Amino acid sequence: MSLKVTNLSCARGGLPLLEGVSFALDPGQALVLRGPNGCGKTTALRTIAGLQPALAGQIDSPPDTIAYAGHADGLKTTLSVTENLAFWAAIYGTRAIDHALDRMNLRALAERAAQNLSAGQKRRLGLARLMVTGRPVWVLDEPTVSLDAASVALFADVVRGHLASGGMALMATHIDLGLPEARVLELGPYKARLPEPSGAFDEAFL
Numbered sequence: 001m002s003l004k005v006t007n008l009s010c011a012r013g014g015l016p017l018l019e020g021v022s023f024a025l026d027p028g029q030a031l032v033l034r035g036p037n038g039c040g041k042t043t044a045l046r047t048i049a050g051l052q053p054a055l056a057g058q059i060d061s062p063p064d065t066i067a068y069a070g071h072a073d074g075l076k077t078t079l080s081v082t083e084n085l086a087f088w089a090a091i092y093g094t095r096a097i098d099h100a101l102d103r104m105n106l107r108a109l110a111e112r113a114a115q116n117l118s119a120g121q122k123r124r125l126g127l128a129r130l131m132v133t134g135r136p137v138w139v140l141d142e143p144t145v146s147l148d149a150a151s152v153a154l155f156a157d158v159v160r161g162h163l164a165s166g167g168m169a170l171m172a173t174h175i176d177l178g179l180p181e182a183r184v185l186e187l188g189p190y191k192a193r194l195p196e197p198s199g200a201f202d203e204a205f206l
């Protein structure tokens, strides 16, 4: 299986942002999307994850293969770390959570309610969630926000393990993840052209 994106155009709030984005990810590969604030990285990831429709183009991946982690950690605040992971494992029809607890360094926090975790700990739990999905394509938006240097390295190790077992990762980030094997796609050249103003009225707004 692979993820293939062909000539993707996407928009946010009705405004076209990107057009003609194409790439393919095969098992074991990672791709980092880069570009300035507001260029459309989040929008592209949301579109590829199926959270919003594309304006044009094609996204080919077998059904139920993508696990998405956006800016929000998506935690159940009153559930403990263990309960959160067990919840997500049940949602995705998997069972094992021990691996995720250990790899994201959450064992000592296992019984703490998610609402009482620090920002970085919450982020580690949000990322551990990916590990219990059993899904091969990880789509990650700024995955290292709030993480300290040690946790960024931990995260890079987890992604590397995922790739080694045939997984794929598509990520938007502004920092160096310490994953030299990841390809980089600069989104600057794919900025959508604004429509030609059709008159003085349109011109005033474009």
Ligand SMILES: Nc1ncnc2c1ncn2[C@@H]1O[C@H](COP(=O)(O)OP(=O)(O)OP(=O)(O)O)[C@@H](O)[C@H]1O
Residues within 6 Å of the ligand: 012, 013, 014, 017, 035, 036, 037, 038, 039, 040, 041, 042, 043, 044
């Ligand atoms: N809900 C929304 N409605 C309208 N416009 C939006 C909405 N969300 C984002 N935008 C706009 O869409 C554009 C692209 O936003 P997006 O979040 O995809 O950029 P980004 O490249 O991920 O930025 P960053 O690096 O800051 O995270 C921005 O100009 C933003 O202001």
